[in-house]
Amino acid sequence: MTEKPTIEQYLKNIEARDFQPFKCVDCGTVIAPPSGTCYSCGSNKMEWTRVSGKGTLVSFTVIHIASDEFQEEAPYFIAIVELEEGTRVTGRLQGFDPLKPEEVGIGTLVVLDYETGKSGKTYLAFRPE
Ligand SMILES: [Zn+2]
Structure with a gap:
């Protein structure tokens, strides 16, 4: 997915059994539950990512x-x-x-x-x- 991640879509993905956290574009920190601000660097640039589970x-x-x-x-x-x-x-x-x-x-x-x-x-x- 290329669109900007939203909490609404995050929840829809879980509903579809397709968990996808956010990832900070600037430092790569993986973020879930989603936040608009990176825990590590404070950036607000987020993208979707995949995890191994x-x-x-x-x-x-x-x-x-x-x-x-x-x-x-x-x-x-x-x-x-x-x-x-x-x-x-x-x-x-x-x-x-x-x-x-x-x-x-x-x-x-x-x-x-x-x-x-x-x-x-x-x-x-x-x-x-
Ligand atoms: Zn960051």
Whole structure:
């Protein structure tokens, strides 16, 4: 895509299961969730980029009181994952038992995935590589 990235299009891409972060034209920093301003250099020149979908688990928490979207699946993990390209994204972590959080290791390799909430909306998720 060559048009200037917008948050609207970013969300539409997730809906289409085609995650694409922004990339700073000036310094190459990969940015997601999208921001109009580069975290690194302050530039506002953004373009679309692609990521491998591979990342490392940085942090997680267990959600017991869930939003409507995933209420029936609580408890579940919400994770922060650092993608290979350096940006950090949040999503539900699949493939582990939320009642045994001690079995989830920080630094675990995960891959980006998608899932659908109760409303039919698509969300980012992660599962073990
Ligand atoms: Zn930059």
